Amino acid sequence: MGPGPSNPYPEVIEAFTRPVMGHLDGAFLDLLDETCDRLRAVFRTGNTLTFPVSGTGSAGMEAAFVNVVRTGDAVVVGVNGVFGERMCDVAARCGAEVVRVDADWGEPLDPQRILDAHPAPAVIAVVHAETSTGVRNDLAELGAAKGDALLLADCVTSLGGIDVRLDDWGVDIAYSGTQKCLGVPPGLAPVSVSPRAVERMRCRPQSWYFDMGMIADYVTGGGARAYHHTAPISMIYALHAGLGVVLDEGLEESHCRHQRCGDMLQDELEARGFSLAARAGARLPQITAVRVPESRLPPSMTEADVRRTLLDHYGIEIGGGLGPWAGQCWRIGSMGHTARRRNVTLVLAALDAVLG
Amino acid sequence: MGPGPSNPYPEVIEAFTRPVMGHLDGAFLDLLDETCDRLRAVFRTGNTLTFPVSGTGSAGMEAAFVNVVRTGDAVVVGVNGVFGERMCDVAARCGAEVVRVDADWGEPLDPQRILDAHPAPAVIAVVHAETSTGVRNDLAELGAAKGDALLLADCVTSLGGIDVRLDDWGVDIAYSGTQKCLGVPPGLAPVSVSPRAVERMRCRPQSWYFDMGMIADYVTGGGARAYHHTAPISMIYALHAGLGVVLDEGLEESHCRHQRCGDMLQDELEARGFSLAARAGARLPQITAVRVPESRLPPSMTEADVRRTLLDHYGIEIGGGLGPWAGQCWRIGSMGHTARRRNVTLVLAALDAVLG
Numbered sequence: 001m002g003p004g005p006s007n008p009y010p011e012v013i014e015a016f017t018r019p020v021m022g023h024l025d026g027a028f029l030d031l032l033d034e035t036c037d038r039l040r041a042v043f044r045t046g047n048t049l050t051f052p053v054s055g056t057g058s059a060g061m062e063a064a065f066v067n068v069v070r071t072g073d074a075v076v077v078g079v080n081g082v083f084g085e086r087m088c089d090v091a092a093r094c095g096a097e098v099v100r101v102d103a104d105w106g107e108p109l110d111p112q113r114i115l116d117a118h119p120a121p122a123v124i125a126v127v128h129a130e131t132s133t134g135v136r137n138d139l140a141e142l143g144a145a146k147g148d149a150l151l152l153a154d155c156v157t158s159l160g161g162i163d164v165r166l167d168d169w170g171v172d173i174a175y176s177g178t179q180k181c182l183g184v185p186p187g188l189a190p191v192s193v194s195p196r197a198v199e200r201m202r203c204r205p206q207s208w209y210f211d212m213g214m215i216a217d218y219v220t221g222g223g224a225r226a227y228h229h230t231a232p233i234s235m236i237y238a239l240h241a242g243l244g245v246v247l248d249e250g251l252e253e254s255h256c257r258h259q260r261c262g263d264m265l266q267d268e269l270e271a272r273g274f275s276l277a278a279r280a281g282a283r284l285p286q287i288t289a290v291r292v293p294e295s296r297l298p299p300s301m302t303e304a305d306v307r308r309t310l311l312d313h314y315g316i317e318i319g320g321g322l323g324p325w326a327g328q329c330w331r332i333g334s335m336g337h338t339a340r341r342r343n344v345t346l347v348l349a350a351l352d353a354v355l356g
Numbered sequence: 357m358g359p360g361p362s363n364p365y366p367e368v369i370e371a372f373t374r375p376v377m378g379h380l381d382g383a384f385l386d387l388l389d390e391t392c393d394r395l396r397a398v399f400r401t402g403n404t405l406t407f408p409v410s411g412t413g414s415a416g417m418e419a420a421f422v423n424v425v426r427t428g429d430a431v432v433v434g435v436n437g438v439f440g441e442r443m444c445d446v447a448a449r450c451g452a453e454v455v456r457v458d459a460d461w462g463e464p465l466d467p468q469r470i471l472d473a474h475p476a477p478a479v480i481a482v483v484h485a486e487t488s489t490g491v492r493n494d495l496a497e498l499g500a501a502k503g504d505a506l507l508l509a510d511c512v513t514s515l516g517g518i519d520v521r522l523d524d525w526g527v528d529i530a531y532s533g534t535q536k537c538l539g540v541p542p543g544l545a546p547v548s549v550s551p552r553a554v555e556r557m558r559c560r561p562q563s564w565y566f567d568m569g570m571i572a573d574y575v576t577g578g579g580a581r582a583y584h585h586t587a588p589i590s591m592i593y594a595l596h597a598g599l600g601v602v603l604d605e606g607l608e609e610s611h612c613r614h615q616r617c618g619d620m621l622q623d624e625l626e627a628r629g630f631s632l633a634a635r636a637g638a639r640l641p642q643i644t645a646v647r648v649p650e651s652r653l654p655p656s657m658t659e660a661d662v663r664r665t666l667l668d669h670y671g672i673e674i675g676g677g678l679g680p681w682a683g684q685c686w687r688i689g690s691m692g693h694t695a696r697r698r699n700v701t702l703v704l705a706a707l708d709a710v711l712g
Contacts, residue, residue, distance in 0.1 A: 007375070186590075209414050232543035
């Protein structure tokens with residue numbers, strides 16, 4: 001119940017046991033095609049270029065920026081947590097002139113300030129669900145008013161847990177991770193790129209491994225697949241299975257389940273006198289940042305001791321704070337297969353027992 | 357029995373079924389440390405910076421170049437197959453002045469020509485086992501005479517299948533893949549970097565995801581692990597298990613098994629009148645390129661039809677040729693768990709049956 005990886009769905013673990021096929025085997029390519037179709041369904045997009053990047057969520061971030069940013073491009077980045085900070089670093093390494101728009105940690109970004117930050121940015125980049133703070137940032141308002149800019153969104157923690165609508169919201173490039181609300185172990189980064197962004201993709205970007213023009217010839221090549229790199233076969237089986245579980249349950253129902261668990265956790269924490277770190281009205285259900293209740297820690301226990309006790313005595317992982325919130329916050333996730341009433345009930349009862 | 361992925365060891369598949377731990381969980385970090393120890397054993401190195409990059413073998417190639425190449429650096433690349441070509445592309449995108457030294461496909465590289473190609477290269481880069489041709493290139497002679505240059509080696513197909521001795525041979529940066537002779541599905545790229553190369557690593561390379569300075573704070577951080585990106589937990593379980601199988605068998609014995617299978621396959625192919633594509637004396641045991649016997653193809657069957665028949669009727673995958681050898685060669689692998697006498701016997705018998 002940390003900020004991810006979450007527990008995988010049982011069907012995902014079963015998928016890992018399938019025989020490993022070759023990356024050019026027709027049966028594998030059919031499964032890859034179906035995986036990409038399933039990604040289009042959860043991203044709610046018709047984008048042809050939708051596929052899993054062969055790396056973890058941060059690889060998705062790098063693949064997103066490296067294919068569209070040119071040296072000197074103005075890239076406006078909204079920053080209200082670790083992953084917005086990371087976007088600035090990645091964009092700068094791609095040669096961007098980064099224009100950052102900060103909000104306090106725990107507060108959502110103000111879309112108008114982002115839109116006003118530069119007269120003609122090449123890219124506007126925002127984290128949809130900030131894993132470091134539990135805050136949801138609005139994408140639709142940015143998409144509606146982005147003008148000529150490309151809208152780039154980090155959907156690592158949002159996809160499968162809350163509504164993500166790339167086409168309705170005008171998101172041009174989105175990436176995610178498998179280990180949050182999709183219920184799959186970490187290792188792949190689903191990405192989706194709009195036709196508008198495909199037109200602006202760089203020819204021969206500084207990264208060969210993340211060169212989407214070359215990768216597209218493999219993943220969307222139809223009958224004539226050009227080998228780029230060996231696909232991570234077993235991880236793709238796992239993603240295919242996890243997406244199957246999500247879509248069988250129904251995307252809306254998956255979102256509702258995450259919402260119910262998040263509401264229960266947050267209501268119960270507040271009822272116990274805990275202080276939630278994210279602004280009310282911008283809280284994510286799937287990841288809850290709660291301030292460490294210093295006055296309630298047992299004598300001689302630090303916040304890290306509490307987390308260790310939860311892990312050692314109850315088999316429950318919760319996360320510590322990152323960056324300025326290290327030692328100040330806990331982060332409790334209820335994502336994917338982990339987003340169950342029984343798990344929320346257990347973590348609350350275990351916290352009660354440890355804090356006394 | 358293609359050029360990889362090979363069939364995983366059963367212990368590897370079992371490892372996939374373990375519960376997913378967090379990437380900062382002490383028990384996971386112990387397993388990661390042990391995985392890195394095992395990598396040091398198979399690479400035969402004492403290099404502290406030895407770990408699995410979170411991507412496939414080509415991610416290892418990119419990570420290797422991007423951390424040591426600076427704009428304008430002379431990088432000498434030996435090219436006698438697809439993966440030497442790829443090195444040129446990757447190095448150029450890192451800003452290198454690439455000096456390529458070609459040998460004909462099927463021929464090994466001439467170390468002296470590589471050493472003579474530039475008076476003071478920053479990096480000399482060579483593929484140890486060319487998967488596209490089945491040729492072994494010598495590393496020891498380059499390491500002994502490299503001077504001030506760093507020696508960078510692609511060990512994707514060599515590691516676990518033939519002798520690899522980073523320290524004895526003076527290799528400074530090596531990368532590999534999991535899906536060849538280690539008997540693990542694709543998805544990770546083991547890398548190892550000598551202290552000499554660590555000293556020359558770039559601060560803030562153009563890639564964030566492959567920034568080894570940052571990754572080192574996580575993988576070799578001891579008690580204080582700095583989160584970089586979420587490690588691909590289940591793939592690391594799999595690699596840990598695969599390396600365990602290799603080391604339990606014994607590295608020498610694993611090499612001998614690959615050699616016996618390769619010798620048997622190559623002798624039997626030649627006894628049948630097939631022509632091997634790699635120069636005698638430089639042939640790898642784990643991957644055999646054999647010229648398509650045009651005169652022996654059944655009427656109205658192409659070489660691709662033969663491969664498809666092997667797959668559909670016998671459950672055997674063999675690879676086609678790449679680049680200039682497309683349609684000209686087959687590539688038959690006997691790697692990792694697949695390197696068994698029974699499999700070699702089967703592929704030969706199946707070829708006999710299909711070719712008539």
